[in-house]
Amino acid sequence: MDALGIALIGCGTVGTGVAKILLERGERMLSRAGRPLELRRIVVRDPVRPRDPAIPTTLITTDFSTVLSDPNVHVVVELVGGTQKARQFVLESLHAGKHVVTANKALLAEHGTEVFEAARQNERTVAFEASVAGGVPIIAAIGQSLAANQVTSIQGILNGTSNFILTAMADKGQSYADALAEAQRLGYAEADPTLDVDGSDAAHKLGVLARLGFGIDVPMASIERIGIDRIDATDLKFAQELGYVIKLLAEAWLNQGQVAMHVAPVLLRRNSMLAQVRGAYNAIQVMGDVVGETLYMGPGAGMMPTASSVVADLIDLAVGRAQRTFQQLRLWEASAQGFSLRSNDTVTSRFYLRLQVDDRPGMLAEVARVLASHQISIASVIQHEPRDTTGAQSVPLVIMTHAAPTGGFRRALDTINQLPGVHAPCVWYSVAD
Amino acid sequence: MDALGIALIGCGTVGTGVAKILLERGERMLSRAGRPLELRRIVVRDPVRPRDPAIPTTLITTDFSTVLSDPNVHVVVELVGGTQKARQFVLESLHAGKHVVTANKALLAEHGTEVFEAARQNERTVAFEASVAGGVPIIAAIGQSLAANQVTSIQGILNGTSNFILTAMADKGQSYADALAEAQRLGYAEADPTLDVDGSDAAHKLGVLARLGFGIDVPMASIERIGIDRIDATDLKFAQELGYVIKLLAEAWLNQGQVAMHVAPVLLRRNSMLAQVRGAYNAIQVMGDVVGETLYMGPGAGMMPTASSVVADLIDLAVGRAQRTFQQLRLWEASAQGFSLRSNDTVTSRFYLRLQVDDRPGMLAEVARVLASHQISIASVIQHEPRDTTGAQSVPLVIMTHAAPTGGFRRALDTINQLPGVHAPCVWYSVAD
Structure with missing residues (x-):
């Protein structure tokens, strides 16, 4: 031939x-x-x-x-x-x-x-x-191998630079700035790492996967994205204490004919497969309505x-x-039937919430009251005694909630950020489990 | 149409x-x-x-x-x-x-x-x-998606029944018999589980993957297989103490134009991806000479x-x-060029060795001398004090070796099994790392 x-x-x-x-x-x-x-x-x-x-x-x-x-x-x-x-x-x-x-x-x-x-x-x-x-055959997997399925969710570690930085922060206790500098020195991050660490690169990839899996045409601007560029080593440590790791995930879920999507740092249980994906590797977990849960992993970038x-x-x-x-x-075909986009406010999730609060009685009770008024119940709390007993003005308070709609959680957060004694803004991440 | x-x-x-x-x-x-x-x-x-x-x-x-x-x-x-x-x-x-x-x-x-x-x-x-x-698209991955590569190794958890039993033994400290009974009760093991737990089923699957990846036509009888049916909860515990888990792996490696293959329980580092594969899931790690390491995971059996x-x-x-x-x-084509089969004796690996030895001075020295005489050096040793100080006649001695050819290790083992004070036969597994 x-x-x-x-x-x-x-x-x-x-x-x-x-x-x-x-x-x-x-x-x-x-x-x-x-x-x-x-x-x-x-x-x-x-x-x-x-x-x-x-x-x-x-x-x-x-x-x-x-x-x-x-x-x-x-x-x-x-x-x-x-x-x-x-x-x-x-x-x-x-x-x-x-x-x-x-x-x-x-x-x-x-x-x-x-x-x-x-x-x-x-x-x-x-x-x-x-x-x-990169080298992970995820397009063939979704487009061909899972053709008997309707994909119902996609959760991916799609940006190797971010994953490399988060792995270094978790393993070595490095700050974000130090881990980024090391990633740049080793060639895992570019001189201007913005598109990698702010979630844009992962959002582009999620856009491609969502079109493939859900036939949905998503304007990039409508994919919520939170990068890792403001992540604090403190939260990696608290996550670890709770049995979790933090990964930058690109996620899309199908629910009642609508698809919600976001890119954000998310808490994953330490023994989950995605939690084990280290360094510059990429991995994608795909749920299909016939096959169940499948996972694909490999090097996410690089020449070969x-x-x-x-x-x-x-x-x-x-x-x-x-x-x-x-x-x-029939990708991106105008006439092809796809799903419509759904607001993330309707997505139900557990949440990790870290507040810096005045070290005085009743703070936890006040925060708990606000959460309860939005029908959000608390699964666990970490509040350590201040290390410095002489002059500590504020202490961290970490709360893991039970599952609740994101919209309600955000409204509760707005109120909590206004509470006297809370040093706003609070830090929060969703929890994947 | x-x-x-x-x-x-x-x-x-x-x-x-x-x-x-x-x-x-x-x-x-x-x-x-x-x-x-x-x-x-x-x-x-x-x-x-x-x-x-x-x-x-x-x-x-x-x-x-x-x-x-x-x-x-x-x-x-x-x-x-x-x-x-x-x-x-x-x-x-x-x-x-x-x-x-x-x-x-x-x-x-x-x-x-x-x-x-x-x-x-x-x-x-x-x-x-x-x-x-089952639901893992591994045939498409090797046959199509990795077509730019020569596959250089395949390591798979290919038998869900065995993996379910090993997971239960490790998590709950169950004996093999109890874990098997539970697997049967839950429908993960058949009434006659022989083909699953003796490694035959995994060997068949490895045979298919090896033909696909290496173009090699392997008589089933020539695939060495050790099942999980003689596995002892003691070894799962010692493995854990050393930072490892034991999984039934089907492995094939290409080296200098020849392929070695086996099915056996193998020690895997606790934080490796394959070590995280739990219950009835299957996973296959495939190395390609262009892409590097990739991994595919999903439900290994079942209706849907x-x-x-x-x-x-x-x-x-x-x-x-x-x-x-x-x-x-051109699968299984008589004229297709494939690789030839290589003896497992030439495969280099680290080894886990558990001996039951008389509780007297000098036993470790004698075992170490035999290993050394076969150019096998010791990486770590576990020897606990006997729990029962009144009447203990023998104690377990666990040795992790550095890398050595399997043939030399087996010859050393023959000698060690003859040593006075060693309660033969010793238990050994290879270590994947």
């Missing part, structure tokens, strides 16, 4: 990994795909930038139009990132009759409808296994893990599977 | 689950498969046995030949189990031009070559996601989890993916 001709747009970390596999593992690719996977062009901005010696300079070009006009390029692999240029490259590729493989969750989360519509118009395929959770998923998509295209999957999934 | 016509052979637990999904979720199936999945016949031995009221008696027949001769049956789902009749049903179905979906690991492990050859001869497909680890995988295969067939995957994987 004829070779599958491939062009890469972007030759950074992941692009270099993809190029190396295609160039150095030709025999394996032939055996897995049944035809050669031939890398024909690599489009870059700066042709003279030093690159891995495995990348032949003869493949390098700055002229994207040569890709569009080359009938021997069947697939464009978009690895430039961002949403502006990437969108243009992807749309032009599809209109020129190329299939597209992309690792770009921001592009799909923000312009998915347009991209998939262009693919359908041109009878071409967009494959995006690498867009969520992400390249593994990109190349899996290329093999799927070469074999002809990806085209059938894409046709069948 | 025309309906995909389906016949079930066998209507026990899983068959009932598959029938219910096909009959009650028709609209979902149509949307996922792009065409109706139509259940046309259910072949059973005993037509009058009481069944789930959801199963229409009009579909029930005892005559398999009506399936073969019905041109509107495109797929035969084999769920009878065992290897004799199942083999016959599957081969006849393929020769009659039907695709086959099966959950039968024993059939594939023992007659895979014949079954797959018959499929190729007749240009039909055999799909078998449900044959390993297994049905979820069977129906995923049916949808794959309806969409046309399964046919392409089957063609491409």
